[in-house]
Amino acid sequence: MSSPALANESAVDNYRTYCTQCHGLQGNGKGVNVRDMSVQPRDHTDAKAMAGRSDDDLFKVIKEGGLAIDKSVLMPPWGDTFSDEEIHELVQHMRTLCKCKYGKGG
């Protein structure tokens, strides 16, 4: 972990800063970086796809990167950028984007 710990930022601000570069301004998986990607980023507004992922999986992929859940290395590990609390809040934020929960929605 980075030291000393900085104040937690809101999930909305964190998502805008770190996630939209690939997942898009609207969270639809169409960020400014996708043009030359071999694998496209997840569309976080896709309720069907997102309902198939547990909160634990979402936490893990944010903290440890795509390879940790057998997904693409293009998704980096953000464990040195966010506190665990911030990652939990990001997971909840993603649930508002898909308007879904694990096992429900879409």
Added chain:
Amino acid sequence: MIDAVKIFLGALVLSFSALANVAAADGAAMLKDDCAACHNLVGPAPVTLKAMWGRKGPDLFYAGNKYKEAWLVQWLQKPTRIRPAGMFYANHVKPGAKADEVDAATLTVHPVLGESDAKAVAGELMKRTARGDLIKQGDYQTGSIALSMGEMLFDKFRGCLACHEIEAGYGGRSGPELYTAAQRLQEDWLVSFLRNPQAWDPKTFMPNKHLSDTDVQKLVHYLRALGAEKK
């Protein structure tokens, strides 16, 4: 007669040193009057997102540890775009037909300096050597990698292509392009930054991928190979 010559020579020396002092003073004055409006010349790096979003240009308080002086002199006279989506990237992106696009109309253009101003400013910037604690001379061990192997490491194995271009128009756009990185940046700084981006810039949107030391060295070999190819 001899006194007159002495006075004349004395006046010549004084006028040359006065010119030299004017050049040096110009560098420091230019930094303060012009560059400080967009660049953090004193530190520390921002520790909140709001402060980071307000950045208009890279932090320069450690420029002497980061940049290559010859490149600074050349670039200040002919500033090319290093960040395809400008700074802060999310402020210059808009939804598009297929995906988000860079909104080119919102990008700012760096001022152009004449040669003597560029030299003066670069000289002043090289004096800014904060965070020397993060750099070790010789951390980069000169070596090489085949371009194709380097590209495989950079793209398929480590995913850096997601955010960085390796040639104009190819690669991600939120981060700085890396095809001129070896011309711009000191190798020891690259090694340090790759090992721990957050140590230089706590809120950076560059992740720490926990690369092995071997990978870090190979990636810098690759960036140097890319730079050589572009000549």
